Amino acid sequence: MELDKVIKLRHSVRQFSNKEVKMKDILACLGAARLAPSACNSQPTHFVILNDKEIKEDFANTVFSGRFLPCRFFKNAPVLVAVCVKQNANLTVKAGQKIAGRPFYITDHAIATEHFVLKATELGLGTCWVGWFSSQKAQEFLKTPKDVEVHTVIALGYPKEKLKPTKHTRKDIKEIYSLNAYK
Numbered sequence: 305m306e307l308d309k310v311i312k313l314r315h316s317v318r319q320f321s322n323k324e325v326k327m328k329d330i331l332a333c334l335g336a337a338r339l340a341p342s343a344c345n346s347q348p349t350h351f352v353i354l355n356d357k358e359i360k361e362d363f364a365n366t367v368f369s370g371r372f373l374p375c376r377f378f379k380n381a382p383v384l385v386a387v388c389v390k391q392n393a394n395l396t397v398k399a400g401q402k403i404a405g406r407p408f409y410i411t412d413h414a415i416a417t418e419h420f421v422l423k424a425t426e427l428g429l430g431t432c433w434v435g436w437f438s439s440q441k442a443q444e445f446l447k448t449p450k451d452v453e454v455h456t457v458i459a460l461g462y463p464k465e466k467l468k469p470t471k472h473t474r475k476d477i478k479e480i481y482s483l484n485a486y487k
């Protein structure tokens with residue numbers, strides 16, 4: 305499928321069918337994520353695939369609690385993917401982030417996550433980036449090392465209604481760029 309078509313087809317899916325997501329398709333998404341660029345090629349992103357129903361539901365009940373309860377419905381997604389990222393994945397990026405005074409790892413994780421999501425779209429899978437969850441509880445649940453943050457959860461599964469190009473509510477293209485100076 306052409307990239308343009310995949311980009312237009314992707315939209316957030318919040319209702320899924322019960323159809324099983326095959327591990328070979330998840331591996332194809334991981335293969336796309338693996339090729340994402342990262343600062344100093346530090347590859348700080350790690351995907352925890354939660355496809356065991358009981359573990360996935362325990363995870364969802366834990367991370368979508370308290371003020372994050374509105375996203376509890378994502379426990380119905382056949383698969384949840386906890387996207388974890390290491391703060392200083394190699395010495396070069398550690399030095400680079402310190403000198404630049406800003407983290408690169410969040411950008412790195414976002415690129416890898418979007419690669420994952422776009423590949424899933426190409427395979428007919430529905431996805432939703434989920435940010436409204438407790439990172440702290442996700443980290444405790446997954447027993448991640450101290451320097452590893454859980455930044456995003458991807459809800460993954462076959463959409464209840466087949467993916468089709470939808471109208472994206474977006475700013476006009478003229479509003480998102482300027483030439484040679486800021487606005």
Ligand SMILES: Cc1cc2nc3c(=O)[nH]c(=O)nc-3n(C[C@H](O)[C@H](O)[C@H](O)COP(=O)(O)O)c2cc1C
Binds near residue numbers: 314315316317375433
């Ligand atoms: C970083 C990030 C966090 C998001 N968090 C949530 C979330 O917690 N719950 C949710 O329902 N959608 C979430 N979304 C999905 C956005 O609401 C959605 O991408 C946006 O409204 C544009 O719609 P579209 O994805 O259908 O094009 C998130 C998206 C991103 C990129």
